[in-house]
Amino acid sequence: MKKIYTLSAVLAAFALQAQFTVTIQTPAEFKDQDAILYTLNGSKDIIVTKEQGKNNVWMFKYPNNYMGMMKVYFPSSNNTVNFISENKDVSLKLDIQNNKIKDVAYLDEANELMSKQQEGSQKKELILPALTQIKEYYKDNTDFGKALKTEIDRLSGNSGAIDASKHPFISYYNTNYSKFLSNSSNQSDQSKKVNQDEVINFIDKSGDMLETSSLLRPLLVAYLNSGGNANVTGSVDKLLDRLKVETPRGQTVLSELIDIFDAYQMDEFKNKYITLAKNLKCTITDRLASTLKSNANAELGSVFPNYKFQSATNTTAKSLHEVKADKKIIVFWSSTCSHCENELPKLLNKYNDLKGKNVQVIALSLDVDKNSYSKKIAAFPWINDTELRGWNSSYVDTYNVHATPTYFILDANNKIINKPEHVGNVLEYFNVK
Template sequence: MKKISITFLLVLISLIAQAQFTFKGTIANYSNKRILVKIDRAFDDILIGNITTNSNGSFSIPVKDNYSGIIEISLLDAKKNYIFISDNTDIDFSASITTNDEFIINIPGNQINERYQNYLNYDIKKNSILPQLQNINFYYNSKDDFYLPLKNEIQRISEMNEPDISEFPFLSYYLKTSDLIKNTEIGNGDAISNKNLILDHFKNAGQQFETSGVGKSLLYNYFKLSAMGATSQKDWENKIDKAIEVLLDEVGEETSRGQEILSATINFLNGYGLVNLTDKYMKRAESLTCEISAELKKTIQDNNSIKEGKIIPNIKFTHKLNDKYTYLYDIKTKYKLIMVWASWCSHCQQEMPYVKQFYENFKKSGGEIIALSVDYNKEDWQNAIKETSWLNDSDLIYWDSKFVKELNITGTPTLILVDQKNKILKITSKISDINNLIK
């Protein structure tokens, strides 16, 4: 009996040691449905859970590493994320999905998230609802039935005190930086001043920046502000180029922050199809003589490997295609066209009739299409592929799909034509660009 007790205790200690904290919740009207759970980094996020709620709408996931920062959950169509704040303590929230698919938090889950929700409630009432009520008030007088309730509500909101968040440093940082993002959007104040505010933030923000997920929004605002007044595409690119030079010189590429920014910048440029600028900053990254971060190394590797003339990675499919293809290289055809798309993508829908028309002759020429979808909803995906005869696959985790990372995909549709030796012949978004290459 004593031996059993000791063994049980050791197992219990082991289980406790494996998790820093637990993130769990119950969502009413969301039973037996999927949830994606992610933790944020400065410029992106990491998927830590692709789970299904139980019959009560509950789920639980252990977070093994010490983590203070933003936790995001995606549900429904995965296009909208809902934010929780982690201070490395357990979170156990209760929420519901309304008939309009709104996500309502009933119990925030712990003290920091309760304060976060209180602040959001205060902010929306004080800065959004109150001004509207004050405008409406001009159209009523003391004889109107609605006058007194309206006046009382205006007074109640006016007297609301801002929730004290001083005991939660990360929450304070996140809310202030969220305000910075909103206040530096185009049209809000002086462009040069706003650009300098963002530049100062990149230079001086502390460790909290690294788990806040705010980097990409700040970087986009910085680029948009920098490109204001451009009179042509060339002028636009020149302004962006100059802004990048200033940013990297100010922050310093030898620093981890500078290398994060350089990595995110390369991905931004590549995503917008700015080939010359992408090549310029890829060369700048490759020429660094200081120690290079793992993140920047990966960006260099990804951008170098998925290029015309390179060999495409031997990606593993989520499902065994046609009950015989596990890997891309298993498909031994003269040509392979990898098409990354989604059922929700309007550009994909516009291109699809031309792809179907192309496929008939492509198949006769010894080619095969492998369509990899970044869908989330299984039913939507299956309905979209019902009338296609090419090979289809999806892991149904939206932009967190593993092939998105393996193929360095930045948008849909992306078409990658490879030959029999798996050499990339063409990367494009238009099937017409592929048509002329097939012999």
């Protein structure tokens, strides 16, 4: 019995060492109760757990090793706080004003260091070029010239080497951001530019921190840009051939590329690589499966997934499918979207004509501010609804929304029959221009 007890104690101690705790503190006036912890996979947030605060403190136990970006999201107030994990306890204290995060105090060593590093990098990239230009107009022997030189030297120098053994994620992030993505890596000096083979080799050989670092998406965009618009297929095929799409890394990159092509409306390439993904004979990752499902939901001919309304205006229907009409126009928009400001009034001008054709408009907002949303919809007689969660809204992933405004036209059975690019295409479809 004693040996069994000792073994159990050892295993329990090992389990405790393999986990870390994320602690978030807020002032008493912060009204949220629920908070959600996320990790990162490429550019996708992955839900870990949901916790309720006790005395304005939230504690999340993470049971596995994890190094990378994390965030905690407060859905009721649409507040998000981002931080990193180096597989050690994380502690943050939030300063709140009007139930919104005003400032974050990083109480653990890794996040405090990362915050200082980020602040220094921003100054280096934004301020250093301006100071360098100003210096051309002042001599070094003047007081101002000397002060300029001192500041330029300070910003140009190494802000302090990071001990990779002590802070592996910060070292990884800073080193590879500086090499591949910072302004200094995009110099006019061609000899200093990173070429495609270097990017491919890095993506292929990099460890798990690539997926958790937030570097993958911008790195792929930079990679595609370096190959030029005329050689997109060649660039992608070269990368995927090296990575092998049967592997988890290859499928994550394939998923990211499909999302990039979708966001930039490069439909030819999006469809080509969706077809590649669909034809894979191996087991596919959750990440790639999610991308395929989101795209399938928004394909022409698909039944538009139902959505349960939160607090919809101008209707008694409880869900999108309960709305009865010969045709439905679905529009994803926001009160802060300049294109929406231009397009929705045109839809409003023809709304009575559309109603006469038994066409119903359902507008799902990506707003976060209730007052802004409420003021705007006061002029909209169609069905309006929102989660007030911005790009964290559930329908962003469900309907594969990458921009506002985004339009869908559905038939009476909620099948997608058209995906107009602009309001002019919507009005033209119904002959009400």
